[in-house]
Amino acid sequence: MRTLLSTVIFSLVVFAAINAEANSNQHQLPLEAFGSLPAVSQVKLAPDGQHLAMLRNESGNTFIMSVNLQSMEPKILAVTDNQKFKINWYQWAKNDTLLISARFPTKRYRVEVTETRLLKVNIKGDSELEPAFKARTSGLSDDHASQFQDNVVSLLPEDDEHFLLAVDADIPNLPSVYKLSLKHTGRQKLQQAKEDIHDWHADRQGRVRLGVGLDDTRVFYVHKNLQTDEWETLWEYQIFDAPDINILGFDKDPNILYIRALHNNRYAVFKVDLSKDKAHKELVYADPDYDIEGRLLYSYKTGDVIGVTHGEADNGRIYWDKSYQDFQKALDKVLPNASNIIVSMSNNERQYVLLSFIDDQPGIYYVGDRDTRQLEALSSQYPLLDENNLSGKVKVQYQAQDGLSIEAYLTYPRHITEQQPLPAIILPHGGPMARDYGGFDWLTEFLANRGYLVLQPNFRGSSGYGFDFEQASVQGWGKEMQRDLQDAADWLVAQKLALPERICLVGASYGGYAALMGVATQGDTFKCAASINGVTDLTMILRESRRYTNNKVVKKQLGENTKQLRATSPLHLAENIKAPVLLLHGEADRVVPVKHSREMAEELQDLKKNVRYVELPKGNHYLEIEENRLTVLRELEGFLNSYL
Numbered sequence: 001m002r003t004l005l006s007t008v009i010f011s012l013v014v015f016a017a018i019n020a021e022a023n024s025n026q027h028q029l030p031l032e033a034f035g036s037l038p039a040v041s042q043v044k045l046a047p048d049g050q051h052l053a054m055l056r057n058e059s060g061n062t063f064i065m066s067v068n069l070q071s072m073e074p075k076i077l078a079v080t081d082n083q084k085f086k087i088n089w090y091q092w093a094k095n096d097t098l099l100i101s102a103r104f105p106t107k108r109y110r111v112e113v114t115e116t117r118l119l120k121v122n123i124k125g126d127s128e129l130e131p132a133f134k135a136r137t138s139g140l141s142d143d144h145a146s147q148f149q150d151n152v153v154s155l156l157p158e159d160d161e162h163f164l165l166a167v168d169a170d171i172p173n174l175p176s177v178y179k180l181s182l183k184h185t186g187r188q189k190l191q192q193a194k195e196d197i198h199d200w201h202a203d204r205q206g207r208v209r210l211g212v213g214l215d216d217t218r219v220f221y222v223h224k225n226l227q228t229d230e231w232e233t234l235w236e237y238q239i240f241d242a243p244d245i246n247i248l249g250f251d252k253d254p255n256i257l258y259i260r261a262l263h264n265n266r267y268a269v270f271k272v273d274l275s276k277d278k279a280h281k282e283l284v285y286a287d288p289d290y291d292i293e294g295r296l297l298y299s300y301k302t303g304d305v306i307g308v309t310h311g312e313a314d315n316g317r318i319y320w321d322k323s324y325q326d327f328q329k330a331l332d333k334v335l336p337n338a339s340n341i342i343v344s345m346s347n348n349e350r351q352y353v354l355l356s357f358i359d360d361q362p363g364i365y366y367v368g369d370r371d372t373r374q375l376e377a378l379s380s381q382y383p384l385l386d387e388n389n390l391s392g393k394v395k396v397q398y399q400a401q402d403g404l405s406i407e408a409y410l411t412y413p414r415h416i417t418e419q420q421p422l423p424a425i426i427l428p429h430g431g432p433m434a435r436d437y438g439g440f441d442w443l444t445e446f447l448a449n450r451g452y453l454v455l456q457p458n459f460r461g462s463s464g465y466g467f468d469f470e471q472a473s474v475q476g477w478g479k480e481m482q483r484d485l486q487d488a489a490d491w492l493v494a495q496k497l498a499l500p501e502r503i504c505l506v507g508a509s510y511g512g513y514a515a516l517m518g519v520a521t522q523g524d525t526f527k528c529a530a531s532i533n534g535v536t537d538l539t540m541i542l543r544e545s546r547r548y549t550n551n552k553v554v555k556k557q558l559g560e561n562t563k564q565l566r567a568t569s570p571l572h573l574a575e576n577i578k579a580p581v582l583l584l585h586g587e588a589d590r591v592v593p594v595k596h597s598r599e600m601a602e603e604l605q606d607l608k609k610n611v612r613y614v615e616l617p618k619g620n621h622y623l624e625i626e627e628n629r630l631t632v633l634r635e636l637e638g639f640l641n642s643y644l
Contacts, residue, residue, distance in 0.1 A: 027415040027449070031637070033384035034446035035630040037062070037082075040379040043353045043365045047300075048095045049346030051123060052353070052367065053077075055087060060626035062087055064100065066123045069351075069367075077121050078129050082625045083618045088116065088150065094160055096124050097182050099132060101150035105588040105620065108147065111547050114590040116150040118165065120182060133165055133178070134185050143169040153177055154202035157303070164190065164208070166200045173549055175200065177208050194231075197222070203250040204303055210247060210257070214239075216552040221247070223274055226254065234278055239553055240474050244467060249296045252303045258284070258296055265466045267291035269308055285318055291464045299324075300345040311437045311464070315339050334375060339439075353378075360392035361385065362440045382442065390414065391448040393438045393456075398491035400460070400484050407465070408457040408488060409436055410497075411448045423644045424453040424498035426488055426518075426526075430509030432473045432481065435462040446633055447506070452640065453498055459484035475559040477510075477538060478568030482517050489525050501527065504644045506636065508532035509592060509621065516570035516600070519579040528643040530582040530636055533592050533621050536600040537572070538565040544593070571596075574603045580610040582639040584632055586619025612639065 037057035044053050052067045064078045064087065078100065080087060088101035100119040107113065118132040135143040146167045153164040161182055166175040170193055177191035177200050190208055191200060197211035211231075213220040220236035235245050248258040248269065255275040260267050268286035272278060285292065285308060294309030297317065306321035315332075316339065319325045324342075331340045335356050341363075344353040354366040354375070362382035368375045380386075393409040400406055413422070425447055429436045436456040447454050458464065461473030461481045472480060485505070492498035505515035505526050512534015519529040535541065538558055542565060545554035558565065566572040581604060585597035594615065601613035614635050616628040623629045 027451075029384065029389055029449055031446075031630050031633045033382070033389075034442045034449070035626070035633045036382070036384075037624075037626045037629070038362075038381040039383055040365060040381060042090065043355075043367075043378065044090075044092060044344040045346050045351055045353055046092050046095050047347040049348065049351035050095070053090065053092065053098060053123075054365075055090075057626070064090060064098070064121075066098075075123060077123060078119075086620065086624050091152070091155070093120070093155055093163055093182055097122050099152060099163070100129070105590050112588075112590055112593060113147060116148045118150040118152070132180060132182075133167055133187075135169065144172050146175075151175065151199070153200050153208065154206045156206040157204075159206070164202055164206065168193065173198065177202075194222075196220075201247055201249070203254040204252050205254055207254070209250065209254070210234075212247065214553075217556050219245075221245070223257075226275070232278075234272075234274075240471060240556060242467065248308075249298075249305075251305050258305060260292060262467055264288070265468060267293065267467070285320065287312060291466065291470075293464060297324075299349070300347050301349045316341050357439060358387065359390075360438065360440050360445075361387055361390055382440075385445070389449065390440070390445055393441070393444070395438060396455075398457075398488060400480075400487045402480075404460065406457055406459060406484055406487070408455050409438060409444075411441075411444050411454040411456075412497075413448045413451050413453065416451070419497075421493075421496055421499045422451070422453040423502035423640075424455065424489070424492050424504070425640075425644075426485055426503065426505050427454055427456045428459060428485055428505070428507045428511040428514040429456065429462070430507070430511050431463070432459075432461045432477070432510040433463050433470055435464040443633075447636075447640075450637060450640070452644070453492070455488055455492060457484060457488045459488075474557055477513070477558065478517050478521070482514060482521065485514060485518060486522050486525055502644055504528040504530070504640065506530040506532075507534065508623075510535060512592075513570065516577075516581065517568070517573075519581065520570050520573035520576045523576065523578050526579060528580045528582075528639070530584070530639055531597065531600075532584045532623070532632060533586055533589050534583070534597065535592050536570045536596040538569045539572075540596065540599075571600050571603060574600070574607055574609065577604065577609055580639070580643045581612070582635060583611065583613045584616060584635060585613075586616045586621060586623070586628065588618050589621045591621035 040054050040056055042055045056063045056065055062080050063076050065074055065076050067074045085102045085104035088103050090098050090100040093099045098121050102117050106115050119129045120132040121129050133149050149167050151166040153166050155163050162179050164177055165180050166177050168175045170176055174193040176189055176193045179188040179190050196213040196215045198214055199212040200208055201210040203209045209224050211222045217239045219239050221234040222231045223234050225232055237243055246260040255273055257272045259270050261270050263286045269284040269292050270281040271284050272281055290312045296305055297307040299306050306324050307319035310318050339357040341355045343355045350370045352368045355363045357363045362380055362385055364380045365378040366375050367378055391411050391414040393411050396408050396410045397405050435458045444454050459481050463470050489503050493500045505518040507515040512531030515529040515531050518526040545551045583597045583601050585594045604611035619628040
């Protein structure tokens with residue numbers, strides 16, 4: 001098996017591995033080592049364990065391919081250049097069929113939006129991609145042209161021919177649930193759309209049991225009582241307010257629902273018995289220091305809930321099932337000093353896919369067989385990179401001006417043998433209700449490889465550190481969140497890690513906003529700023545939100561005080577900027593429209609400021625076109641060389 005598997009898969013990475021060896025002793029690796037899309041990702045086994053599927057990237061193109069693990073015959077099922085459309089995800093629907101979510105930029109009523117479609121493909125024969133949902137466009141009952149068509153509600157494990165999909169074919173923005181065929185175009189409506197219900201959940205038996213509603217800013221949950229067959233309200237609250245409950249999923253017992261809710265101001269996992277007192281939540285797992293932000297883990301064999309993913313846990317998993325705990329210990333013994341993550345298993349749990357990380361290196365995929373006790377290497381995610389040329393992150397803490405402790409990740413250039421003050425980059429994450437973790441990060445490693453110290457602060461407003469900490473981002477842009485970045489720079493200087501006159505801000509999305517706000521309001525600290533797909537005008541976000549269904553949510557999140565929003569928008573503070581600025585933005589960005597950077601560039605140019613603006617052709621918000629990713633690294637390298 002090893003020889004054949006190597007022939008099939010390693011052909012992708014042989015040349016890269018040779019180059020990695022040639023470059024292992026050099027300080028600076030080529031841009032492609034960091035900026036190329038991951039060689040392999042989303043590796044998954046078919047339910048019967050006879051086939052393997054994966055996303056493979058090569059020369060900027062992404063392929064979905066399958067491999068017959070008996071004959072070792074590979075097959076390309078679909079390909080995209082990541083410009084016309086992007087593959088979000090795929091999943092095995094049955095042993096011979098994949099469902100694929102595709103995302104692409106488009107316009108609706110002259111508004112630039114993102115649309116998704118669900119495709120299906122049979123891995124056998126000459127089957128081609130087909131729409132999984134076909135809208136009816138003839139007669140008096142034409143379907144609404146749904147924007148999002150990839151919300152799979154259930155794969156119906158006891159039904160080999162059908163699955164459930166939620167799509168708003170009847171009423172715009174209010175989905176019904178349909179039973180669709182994997183083999184033909186037939187469909188059956190199982191759940192009619194309900195007022196203000198925007199999402200549906202099915203139990204493990206495939207019955208639609210729970211609806212998630214949003215009425216302006218009121219969040220509410222309804223569930224179908226198995227005894228009365230009636231819909232009942234479970235919880236309701238105002239968005240961004242407590243109790244802030246999220247649905248994780250049903251247990252094999254259809255009356256047991258797992259949720260994410262607050263416990264001692266941290267998000268934890270609870271279960272609720274829907275046949276009894278709905279107000280009683282039984283605590284299942286909590287971390288006293290961090291929120292649980294992950295998803296439930298189910299046994300592939302029994303369907304039982306066996307754990308939860310958790311970014312702060314060893315191997316990223318918390319198992320409360322003893323058989324999985326034992327299996328994890330056995331894997332850790334075979335691959336010691338590594339984070340070993342089981343990412344896929346066959347339904348009999350005898351074959352599996354493992355993603356293994358050593359320190360902060362890119363992950364390596366393995367395919368394992370518990371019967372033969374074989375574990376075969378498949379591919380590294382980034383074959384040009386290894387422990388010889390990566391720096392890795394260290395978790396640190398610093399104090400904000402008001403005494404609040406802020407956690408951050410520090411990356412020190414590997415090739416500098418003696419600790420000394422260095423030119424430094426503060427790299428705030430996007431979101432802002434998100435966070436940075438330890439582990440491999442292609443952008444951070446690139447900057448460190450170029451000789452810069454990099455600090456990634458999880459400033460207030462970040463997720464993962466409790467409800468109050470995260471809610472600081474609500475109407476908090478440009479305030480304490482921004483001052484936390486100033487404090488991060490001051491800490492680096494006080495620790496004699498950074499040169500005080502050579503600290504720059506680099507960020508994407510909200511991070512790009514924070515970078516520009518830094519040079520607009522904290523110019524004595526930050527000597528330059530680079531913004532990638534960054535927000536520049538909060539008043540624009542508020543104004544444009546009138547075109548979308550979440551207008552009331554945006555108003556609550558940002559506030560409606562136009563004067564305050566202008567005072568915390570880089571576009572309206574451009575006159576204060578004295579430092580050099582680099583703006584990079586995707587032409588087809590549907591999260592932060594490109595006009596944010598276009599208008600910022602125009603304003604800075606009119607004011608005769610030092611600004612460079614680069615637009616990324618057909619680029620989206622996530623730098624998923626390889627050439628655009630390389631352009632970003634190339635531009636960052638030149639900009640930082642000039643000004644830092």
